[in-house]
Every structure is written in structure tokens, then in C-alpha cells.
Amino acid sequence: MTDVPQGSASRAKTPPRWRTGRRAGVLLVLAVALALWWAMAPRETLTLANLQSCHAELLAWHEVSPWSVRGAFFVLYLLVAGLSLPGVAVLTLAAGAVFGLGWGIFLVSFASSLGATLSFWLARYLLADLLRARMGPRLQAVRTRLEREGALYLLGLRLIPLVPFGAVNLLMGLTEIRSLTFYAISQLGMFPSTLLFVAAGQQLATLRSASDVLGPTALGVLVALGAAVALLPSLAARGLQRLRQRQRLAPWRGQRPRQFDTNLVVIGAGAGGLVSAYVAAAAGAKVTLVEARAMGGDCLNYGCVPSKALIQSAKVAHQVRTAAQFGVQAQALALDWPALMARIAKVIASIAPHDSVQRYTDLGVDVLQGHARIVNPWVVEVTQPGHDPKRIRTRSIVIAAGAQAVVPDLPGLQDVGFATSDTLWAQLATCKELPRRIVVLGGGPIGCELGQAFARLGARVTLVEAGERLLAREDTDVSALVQAALEGDGVHVRTGHTALRCHQSPAETGVPGEKELVLRQSATELETTVAFDLLLVAVGRRARLSGYGLEALGLDTERTVPTNAYLQTIFPTIYAAGDVAGPYQLTHAAAHQAWYATVNALFGDFKRFAVDYRHLPQATFVAPEVARVGLNEQEAQAQGVPFEVTRFDLADLDRALCDTGNTPPTGFVKVLTPPGKDRILGVSIAAPQAAEMLAEYVLAMRHSLGLKAVLGTVHAYPTFTEANKYAAGAWQKAHVPRRLLALARAFHAWRLG
Numbered sequence: 001m002t003d004v005p006q007g008s009a010s011r012a013k014t015p016p017r018w019r020t021g022r023r024a025g026v027l028l029v030l031a032v033a034l035a036l037w038w039a040m041a042p043r044e045t046l047t048l049a050n051l052q053s054c055h056a057e058l059l060a061w062h063e064v065s066p067w068s069v070r071g072a073f074f075v076l077y078l079l080v081a082g083l084s085l086p087g088v089a090v091l092t093l094a095a096g097a098v099f100g101l102g103w104g105i106f107l108v109s110f111a112s113s114l115g116a117t118l119s120f121w122l123a124r125y126l127l128a129d130l131l132r133a134r135m136g137p138r139l140q141a142v143r144t145r146l147e148r149e150g151a152l153y154l155l156g157l158r159l160i161p162l163v164p165f166g167a168v169n170l171l172m173g174l175t176e177i178r179s180l181t182f183y184a185i186s187q188l189g190m191f192p193s194t195l196l197f198v199a200a201g202q203q204l205a206t207l208r209s210a211s212d213v214l215g216p217t218a219l220g221v222l223v224a225l226g227a228a229v230a231l232l233p234s235l236a237a238r239g240l241q242r243l244r245q246r247q248r249l250a251p252w253r254g255q256r257p258r259q260f261d262t263n264l265v266v267i268g269a270g271a272g273g274l275v276s277a278y279v280a281a282a283a284g285a286k287v288t289l290v291e292a293r294a295m296g297g298d299c300l301n302y303g304c305v306p307s308k309a310l311i312q313s314a315k316v317a318h319q320v321r322t323a324a325q326f327g328v329q330a331q332a333l334a335l336d337w338p339a340l341m342a343r344i345a346k347v348i349a350s351i352a353p354h355d356s357v358q359r360y361t362d363l364g365v366d367v368l369q370g371h372a373r374i375v376n377p378w379v380v381e382v383t384q385p386g387h388d389p390k391r392i393r394t395r396s397i398v399i400a401a402g403a404q405a406v407v408p409d410l411p412g413l414q415d416v417g418f419a420t421s422d423t424l425w426a427q428l429a430t431c432k433e434l435p436r437r438i439v440v441l442g443g444g445p446i447g448c449e450l451g452q453a454f455a456r457l458g459a460r461v462t463l464v465e466a467g468e469r470l471l472a473r474e475d476t477d478v479s480a481l482v483q484a485a486l487e488g489d490g491v492h493v494r495t496g497h498t499a500l501r502c503h504q505s506p507a508e509t510g511v512p513g514e515k516e517l518v519l520r521q522s523a524t525e526l527e528t529t530v531a532f533d534l535l536l537v538a539v540g541r542r543a544r545l546s547g548y549g550l551e552a553l554g555l556d557t558e559r560t561v562p563t564n565a566y567l568q569t570i571f572p573t574i575y576a577a578g579d580v581a582g583p584y585q586l587t588h589a590a591a592h593q594a595w596y597a598t599v600n601a602l603f604g605d606f607k608r609f610a611v612d613y614r615h616l617p618q619a620t621f622v623a624p625e626v627a628r629v630g631l632n633e634q635e636a637q638a639q640g641v642p643f644e645v646t647r648f649d650l651a652d653l654d655r656a657l658c659d660t661g662n663t664p665p666t667g668f669v670k671v672l673t674p675p676g677k678d679r680i681l682g683v684s685i686a687a688p689q690a691a692e693m694l695a696e697y698v699l700a701m702r703h704s705l706g707l708k709a710v711l712g713t714v715h716a717y718p719t720f721t722e723a724n725k726y727a728a729g730a731w732q733k734a735h736v737p738r739r740l741l742a743l744a745r746a747f748h749a750w751r752l753g
């Protein structure tokens with residue numbers, strides 16, 4: 001064993017070298033210009049006292065050659081403003097003192113606006129990429145907002161003479177605001193101060209300091225005006241939002257109850273709804289939870305839990321099948337299908353108490369088992385079997401109604417019969433044995449997980465995916481690894497194949513009554529037919545949006561319930577969380593959102609929290625598992641975020657070598673960092689316990705710890721989590737300061753004598 005990272009690679013996706021070189025050139029020119037400025041025109045030159053003492057001289061010079069003085073002044077002003085050097089205020093006074101009001105305002109107004117634009121360009125050119133790389137999505141949100149409302153912010157800042165001129169140029173250079181807009185707004189916003197300073201310059205002799213120019217009244221007026229303009233966008237946005245919400249509520253205003261039965265009604269007791277009810281009860285609110293089907297929702301009953309229980313059985317089968325590779329002779333594999341399905345039911349039953357009516361009732365939640373319908377923004381009607389519908393008056397509502405499987409419009413599909421993740425478990429429970437030939441339609445996480453599990457249990461599985469690769473949201477290397485793993489387990493992967501139709505083979509062909517799926521390969525247009533005993537449709541899940549009042553409310557029911565960053569719908573009283581709100585379809589995402597939706601629904605009048613998805617882990621439980629947090633390569637490229645990739649392959653990991661049979665271990669830890677920095681932008685892991693390993697990186701990212709912190713953490717030996725440390729070590733190795741290393745080598749050589 002060794003504690004030193006091996007076999008690592010680090011490659012950079014950085015801005016082109018020529019751009020970095022050019023930037024360094026511009027920086028050099030700037031540095032030289034600044035050095036010259038300080039050497040030739042020290043700080044004392046542009047002072048009020050100097051100006052007052054040379055006033056007569058300047059007037060005389062202007063008398064003799066007005067155009068050259070105006071030209072020289074314009075260029076000087078432009079440079080001082082453009083390079084954000086001190087002295088702009090004194091130059092503006094000089095303009096009034098030498099050129100008078102008209103020419104003074106004209107020259108200063110154009111020179112200062114052009115100078116500001118020059119400094120804005122320099123900031124954009126030199127710093128914007130750097131900042132974008134550092135702040136990623138958070139900066140993107142700020143930039144988007146400034147792009148939308150930046151003109152008003154800029155105008156406000158320009159109006160306030162207390163805000164440093166150079167700082168505004170720098171700040172705006174880092175946003176997406178257009179240069180022309182910046183120039184025009186700057187000219188407009190700086191006009192009042194320019195006017196006041198140039199006018200004051202005409203009384204130069206009476207001034208004691210530049211701060212005399214703006215008396216308290218003028219300063220107060222400008223600050224108030226600037227602040228009002230700068231705050232206008234957010235005030236206007238809030239006002240507009242309130243107005244829209246009032247308009248939305250207007251048709252129901254007459255139906256608003258005077259009193260309420262409860263603080264919150266939660267629709268759906270899945271991952272999102274359960275957390276929402278829990279949080280509300282813990283916060284002391286009166287909360288009613290309504291569930292139409294089984295408590296626990298999709299995850300417990302049809303999703304994560306049964307699928308992971310099935311995957312575990314498949315893993316055992318795989319271990320038995322490959323036992324000889326580990327020097328263990330196992331008898332021929334025999335599947336006891338009813339026992340396997342009974343185990344899945346037992347696993348569900350053992351977790352069910354966590355999500356049960358009893359538990360939530362004990363927590364203080366009013367649990368109603370029935371169908372909920374939103375009558376108006378304050379009233380939910382619950383229909384329970386055998387009871388009259390009951391209307392509940394509520395202050396707020398959280399919709400956590402989940403999603404359901406998408407069924408494609410495939411000719412013949414309904415006739416041959418099929419399963420979705422919603423119906424699969426009930427269908428499988430009626431089978432005496434595992435269906436012999438299974439076609440899985442869809443190469444996303446659900447299709448890959450279940451397809452591989454069925455193959456490991458002994459079914460002949462064909463996995464059909466219209467796209468060119470499996471798990472299209474992952475990087476190509478992850479997709480390739482998963483495809484190889486599935487094929488290694490015997491799955492016939494048909495990427496680039498579109499399902500055309502289903503049928504039962506006619507009597508005159510080989511096996512009459514055989515169920516078949518006809519596919520077309522996109523590249524060759526060739527049609528093939530695959531026979532199956534079970535067709536699992538796993539082409540995606542769509543938010544549940546109909547049948548409980550959304551249409552009547554006028555809520556958009558196209559894709560998901562539309563919400564803002566606070567998970568509030570267009571109605572101020574209605575929030576949404578989980579699969580029904582999107583964009584993620586994950587249990588922990590639903591739970592995460594539920595906290596925000598609930599807290600905002602209960603306390604939003606005082607303080608609201610915008611949901612934050614930056615460190616949301618995602619895992620697909622194929623073997624090896626694939627898991628990731630933050631950006632992957634394709635996302636970073638799409639967002640224009642410069643990055644470096646550091647990768648550590650499991651083939652070099654002691655624990656992976658211990659655990660692997662005849663074939664060498666596959667998998668990797670791949671970390672994205674900004675060029676030259678150890679800050680973690682994202683991590684993708686493919687490994688037997690990738691989802692567990694990822695937790696260390698999720699924590700690191702959440703608490704702004706870089707790869708150096710991961711490297712400096714002791715990891716138990718031999719574990720898979722050591723791969724996290726080795727990836728960090730690989731990064732460190734690629735970033736050793738070479739000169740320092742050379743010095744150290746020389747030092748040690750010298751010590752040898």
C-alpha cells in the first residue's frame with residue numbers, strides 16, 4: 001500500500017493562452033502608465049491649492065491657444081478618469097475655472113463618460129472572466145439581475161457623488177450591461193454633479209476644499225435621488241409582484257375566509273409533503289396533511305425503496321455468479337422470485353412506520369387520507385372514501401403532489417400491455433418468476449438501474465434509448481462507463497434506436513402471439529424487432545398537475561407547477577415542492593424544497609428564503625454507482641465556466657483492487673476546479689459506493705473547503721473514500737510550485753555535502 005496518489009491526470013479547460021498573454025500585456029501597460037503617473041505627476045499636482053495658484057497662468061494659456069488647452073485638458077481628463085486615478089474632482093473644478101460653464105460642462109461631461117467607459121472596458125476585459133470562474137452560478141444570478149435592472153442601479157449610483165467613480169466603473173464592468181447603455185447612463189447620471197462642480201469652479205478663489213462644492217442640501221438631494229433610483233428596480237419589482245398577486249386573488253377576494261381552520265394544508269404525503277408537514281408542526285403551526293394513496297408517496301411505495309431492494313437482490317445474484325473469481329464455489333444460481341418480491345414488500349413495510357399516519361399524528365399533524373382539491377387560494381376540499389367532502393380553510397397551501405410516469409404515444413402499446421415504475425411492482429408481484437425477456441424503454445437513471453438489476457437476476461434485457469448515449473445528463477465518460485457495465489452484465493444496449501410500434505406477432509410467423517417492439521436505428525434507418533415478456537416504459541416522469549383544482553385556479557399546467565425562487569406560485573398563499581415543482585426529481589430535492597416552501601409559506605411575510613440547489617447531490621444506483629455534485633464538464637462548458645479536470649482512477653486504489661474479481665476495477669473520481677485554484681466546482685464519481693463517497697465533497701463544497709482541505713483530511717485505509725483524497729493529491733501534484741520545488745531540490749542536494 002501507499003499513501004501517495006498515483007496515476008493521475010490534470011488537464012485544463014482554460015481561456016486560450018493568447019488571451020491570457022494579451023491580458024498580461026494590458027496589465028503591464030497599465031502598470032507602466034501608473035508608475036509613470038506617480039513618478040511624473042505625484043499626488044500633490046492635482047490639488048485645489050495648486051489649481052488656485054496656477055489659475056492665472058492657465059487662463060493666460062487658454063487665452064493664447066484655446067483649442068490646444070481644451071484638447072490637452074480633454075485627453076488628460078480622459079486618462080485620469082479611464083485609469084481611475086485621483087484628481088477627477090479638481091479637474092472638474094478646473095474646467096469651470098478655465099473654460100467657463102458652457103465649455104466646462106461640455107468637456108467634462110464627455111471626457112468623464114468616455115473615461116468611465118474606458119475603465120469599465122478594462123475591468124470587463126481584465127477581471128470579468130476571473131470573477132465568473134470564482135463565483136459561478138451565484139454570480140450568474142446577480143449578473144442576470146443586473147442585466148435586467150442594471151441601467152437603473154447605474155443611474156442611482158452615478159447620481160450619488162459619494163460613491164467612488166472608479167468603483168462604479170469596476171463593478172459595472174463585471175456585469176453584462178451593454179457598453180452603449182453604460183456610456184449613456186453615465187453621462188446622464190453624472191450630469192448634476194458635473195454641473196455643480198463646474199459652476200463651483202467659476203468661484204475658484206472662494207473655495208477652501210473640493211468638499212465645499214456640495215453643500216449639505218445639494219448632497220442630501222443627490223443622495224436621496226440616487227438612492228431612490230437605485231432602489232427603484234427592487235421596489236418596483238416588489239410592488240409589481242404584490243399588485244399581480246392582488247390581481248390574482250381578486251376573483252376570489254369575496255371568498256377569503258374571516259377565520260381559518262389551519263395554518264397550512266399540505267397536498268401529498270411523499271418525500272416533499274412529509275417534510276413540509278414535519279417542519280410546519282415543528283414550527284408550532286397547525287397543519288393538515290392530505291394523501292390520496294399510500295403514505296410515503298412514490299419513493300417508499302414505487303420508487304427508491306423497492307428499486308434499491310431489487311438492486312440489492314441483483315447484487316447478491318451477481319456475487320453468487322462471480323463467486324468463483326474470489327475462490328468461492330457457489331452452487332448454481334436459483335432465483336426464488338416470490339421470496340424476492342416478498343422481501344421487497346418487507347423492506348417497504350419496515351420503512352413505512354417512518355412515514356405513517358401514526359407517526360405524523362404523534363408529531364401533531366392532522367393526517368387525512370383522501371383526495372384533496374384546491375377550491376380557492378384559501379380553501380381545500382378533501383374527499384375521503386365513505387365521507388362527505390370536507391372543506392378546510394387554510395392560510396397557506398403546499399402542493400407536493402409528485403409526478404407520474406410518462407407513457408409515450410406508441411402504436412400498439414396499450415394492446416400488448418406494459419409496465420411503468422408506478423405499476424411495475426404490482427405486476428411483478430403477480431408473476432411466479434422473473435419475466436424471461438424484458439425490454440426497458442428509456443436509458444435514464446430508472447431505466448439503467450432496473451435494466452441492469454433484471455439482467456443480473458437472469459432476465460434477457462434489451463435497453464432501448466433514442467439518444468446517442470445512456471444517462472445523457474452525465475458526462476460522456478460516465479455514460480460510456482455505465483454502458484460498458486450494463487453490457488458486462490448482459491444488457492443489450494440499443495442507443496440511437498427509436499421505438500416505432502408494438503404488436504403481437506401474427507399466427508403465421510415463428511411464435512404466434514409473441515409480444516414485440518419494433519425499433520429503428522437512427523443512423524442506418526434499419527428496423528429490428530425485439531420480443532419481450534415484459535415491457536417497462538421508463539421514458540420520464542411528468543409532474544401531477546390535473547384533477548385537483550390547478551386548472552380552475554388558472555395555474556399553468558404544462559410541465560410543472562411554476563414557482564419563483566421562494567417556491568411560491570402566482571398565488572401568494574400557494575407554494576409547491578418536490579417533483580410537482582421540479583426541476584429535480586429526487587427524494588432529497590423534494591425534502592430540501594419542502595423546507596423552503598413551508599418556511600416561506602408560514603413566515604414569508606417577515607422573511608423569505610430563496611431555494612439553493614448549488615450543492616445538491618445526484619446519484620444513479622447502477623453498478624458501479626455514479627454520483628455527482630455541482631458542475632460536470634458538459635455543464636461547465638455550456639455555462640462558459642473555465643475549469644480544470646483532475647481525475648483519479650479506481651484501478652490504482654488498493655481497496656478497489658481488494659474487492660475486484662478477475663477484471664480490473666473500473667471507475668474514477670473526477671473533480672472540476674477553476675484553473676490554478678483548489679476550489680471545487682463539481683465532482684463526478686463512478687465507483688461501487690459513489691453516492692456515499694460523494695458526501696465528503698458535498699460537505700466540502702457546502703462549506704467552501706477546497707481540495708487542499710480534502711487532501712489534509714485523514715482517510716481510513718483501505719477505503720473507497722481514499723480515492724477522494726487521491727484525487728485531491730493528484731490536483732496538488734499538478735500544482736506544485738515548480739520553482740519552489742527546484743529550490744528545495746537544490747537545498748537537499750547541498751545538504752548532502
Ligand SMILES: Cc1cc2nc3c(=O)[nH]c(=O)nc-3n(C[C@H](O)[C@H](O)[C@H](O)COP(=O)(O)OP(=O)(O)OC[C@H]3O[C@@H](n4cnc5c(N)ncnc54)[C@H](O)[C@@H]3O)c2cc1C
Nearest residue numbers: 268270271272292297298299303372402578579585586587
Ligand atoms: C423507480 C424509481 C426510483 C427512484 N429512485 C430514486 C432514488 O434512488 N433516489 C432519489 O432521490 N429519488 C428516486 N426516485 C425519485 C423519487 O421517488 C421522487 O423524486 C420523490 O418520490 C418525489 O417526492 P414528492 O413528494 O415530490 O412526490 P411523491 O413521492 O410522488 O408524493 C406525492 C404524493 O402526493 C399524492 N397526491 C397527489 N395528488 C394528490 C391529491 N390531489 N390529493 C391527495 N394526495 C395527492 C400522491 O398520491 C403521492 O403519494 C425514484 C423514482 C422512481 C419512480
